Amino acid sequence: MIPVSFDYVRATSVADAVAALVAGGEDAKVLAGGQSLMPVLRLRMAAPTVVIDCSRVTEMQGITDAGDSVVIGAGTTHHEVMNNPLINEHTPLLAMATATVADPAIRHRGTLGGALAHADPAGDLPAVALALDAVMTVVGPQGSRDIPAAELFTDYFTTSMAEDEILVSIRVPKLGPGWGYHYEKFQRTAQGWAIVGVAAAVQRNNGTINQARVGLTNMGPGPVRASSVEQALTNAAATAESVAAAAQSATDGTRATSDLHAAADYREHLARVMTERAVAKAAGI
């Protein structure tokens, strides 16, 4: 289909973008890579009167080493994220998950900030942000504030950002030495959306798993932290058996839905299998 007509504003700074957003009110929409927004407009599921393009705002670009964390501009494309040396060194789970997003053409346009702000329950990156305790820096008319990932995703396609706030950067803490990572994605076609995804980071010390972080994709209205699994893995033996046992509680706290590709019970089954596989791979088992 064809979108309804709208005005287009190209923002040159965050302040500029916020001002345009305030002026536009609830009929304004921020445009980053457009890979989620354009389909929504095309299907007339949204009909903004003004679209504010932030893709050339330099403050929203760039990846910097901030000591205990890596700070990533919201406008950084998936392609840049997965190929960036800082990210691959300090927070490789993000690069691994990003590499499973769609296809190269989409990864050259879609952005990390757009993916998080869009909060698609099937998006791969919210679960990673949650598992890694990433912190979002957002700017609105009242200035800047930080939102931890655990407080960002409130519902399907909904975040705790106000309508006049813009996501400017994402701070991803470095986990330090001894961690292994894996993102396990279950999808129907090679470039498809996740039916279930599992982001796992595991700190292993010889035969023991010290601690683990596990985030689930598409197991509810937003990403889910698999806390029961994390608890079961704390100080657990680094064996296939203990990982399998821990993975059984992957569905605790989830609210799986049914769709064309997976009914809730099958999705729950997949969550357990994928959790087992993701943790085992992250732990090098």
Place this chain on the structure above:
Amino acid sequence: MTDTLPDSLTTQSPMGRPLRRKEDARLLHGQTNWTDNIQLPGMLHMAILRSPMAHAHITHLDVTPALSEPHVVAAFSAKELGDLNGAVPCVWPVTDEMQAPAFPALAIDKVRHVGDCVAVVLATDRNAAFDALEAIEIDYEALPAVIDLEAALEPGATLVHDAADSPGTNECYTYHLPGTGIPYDEAKAKADVVVKRRFINQRLIPAFMEPRAVVASPMGVSNEMTVWSATQIPHILRVLLALVTGLPENSLRIIAPDVGGGFGGKLQIYREEILAVQIARHLGRPVKWTETRSENMVATHHGRGQVQDIEIAATKDGKLLGMKVNLLADMGAYLQIITPGTPLLGMFMYPGIYKMDAYDFNCVGVFTNKTPTDAYRGAGRPESTFAIERIMDELAAELNMDPMELRKKNWINHEDFPYATIAGLVYDTGNYEAATAKAIDMFDYAGLRAEQERRRASGDPVQLGIGISTFTEMCGLAPSRTLGALKYVAGGWEHCTIRMLPTGKVELITGTSPHGQGHETAWSQIAADILGIDVDDIEVVHSDTGRAPYGMDTYGSRSLAVGGQAIKKAAERLIEKARVIAAHQLECSIDDLEYAGGAFRVKGDAEKAQPLAAVAFEAFSAHNLPDGVEPTLQAESTVDPQDFSYPHGTHLAAVEVDTETGKTTLRTYVCVDDVGVQVNPMIVEGQVHGGLAQGIAQAMYEGVEYDEDGNLLTASLADYLVPSAADLPSFTTSTTETPSTTNPLGTKGVGEAGAIASTPAIINAIVDALRPMGVNDVEMPASPQRVWRTIQEAKAATA
């Protein structure tokens, strides 16, 4: 004179060579002419209001508010359109009793599927036309939707068509084809084993890359109505548009410019084409319509859609005795061009490559509140091939035989050809042994079976399965008398005119209408071989009824098998005419001349030669033609094929099934196809690859889903999963070459082979992987969820 001929002309024939396609440079550089690229002065854009309901009364409809929207010039519902609201025709009334309900381009009072056309807006801007649709006032009163085929036939079922003169049933027709042998029940009485299965051959969406598009222009230099359409059938469309609209056929010119895929989905006369022509005529302005992908999913006809009850009877040592087929075929809401005939195109092919004593075929066409069905790559033959090749594996399992051994025991041996089948066809040639031996060898059948044993023994969560499909199909639609006997209203001939211009360039005018197949290259190769000229000196003219007036277009793997014959004959006739002129020029008798390498030569006198181009110039100047010979050098031929051709092949698939998740990974795919003589093996390979992708897609990925209210759930490409190259392995393809004897080129047809053969190979492989767990069928598409559930059910049943 001979030394003036370039080397390439005298050395190698272009036939059988993998020449790069002439079309590709232009296509790859974006120098294409899609229908949607056409811009004409004063052109209006048409947008269509479609029903969001599967079945409903229209209780209120007012298009007038749309007229006050910006840029809007006109708006129509059925009421405003009146007599211009043409009816979409069906040209294949398969039985005299067939129910053929009215199918107006714009729905009258009632809508019958999601996507049914209700009203149109014409505006000077495409986006404005879309916006204005929202101003149209419309109210519906929902009716129950008819979705399930069996429920549709129950007494008291809601009727899709309930006009006063309707027969009061959702049954469209019943068709029975008895085999040529003994009655099936007699064969069955002798059987030790009878295997029955219900297969669901699901609906598919053709999903070609270029959406449909049409431009109708009444503003030519003459009083002609020119219609550009993204169609496979410009010639048939011309006849039908003339009949539907009442416009004189001789004032209609249909052009199919570059067409980006069709797969049968553009073998159609669509509502939108009729509307564009009628409204362009009414308003006296060009009208353009291009469908969006969302419209494509609901309004381009779907394919397949059959419930297949299959029964096969055999002796305990595996000799086939007979086969019985009962089909329910989903027509959808209306009959389009060959909707009712499509399932019947498969009825001759259920026995496949096997000998048996009895065959019985029944088909009931059923109306439902869904998008109409019609031809889709293979049209009827993929369904029949799926059924026979699947049930052969089930029979083998029942008999505890290797499925390949069972096939070998029953297939037609190469020395048996020509072979009259139980379904009433005569297969001219074939060599199933040779193709199979080659495929088995390339596949490492024994090695994979050994690996399968190992995985089974170790209880590997990832199981290996091997799937076989030894298929044949019928190509080259079609001998006109056969089509007549089947009540199809047209013939199946094909035409070619070859014209040599004074400068030595050649126009080859064909009635076939390519939309990705590479006809320009292959047809040039055939003609260049006979004319002894360079392939690049030939321009293939096609898909424009103004320049290529005669033809039956492209579908059913007919273009080479039928059209190729006309090319050959026309080229030979051109040489015969040229020979008379050359003999006159060289002052010899025509019998003294031989023709080779693009020149006539006097036998035994190498110095006396006349290149064809020189003859062409003489035919043009006409200064010195022999008595009775008319100027110009051209010849034509219209060929009605003597019979079908029967490509065949052996396809082998190895899949890995993750039994923990149900996910299938296709590991190896080997196929050996026998498509007879190959004009261009590279094009053959390309056709096989694309066909395989589509057939594998049916097995694993694609499937139309409706909910019980008739909403299309797979309404976007995010939900209707068309696989990409990233989902498929590297195919290993090869060929054997057993020439067809039903046409002088020995060709058969390859457009549909891959799509026909591969689907059962994949499902057989998945079932083979899981058979020890108690699985004996998996419904298509074999999605991970479906495979996982099948495993759970089998486990529960055997527990």
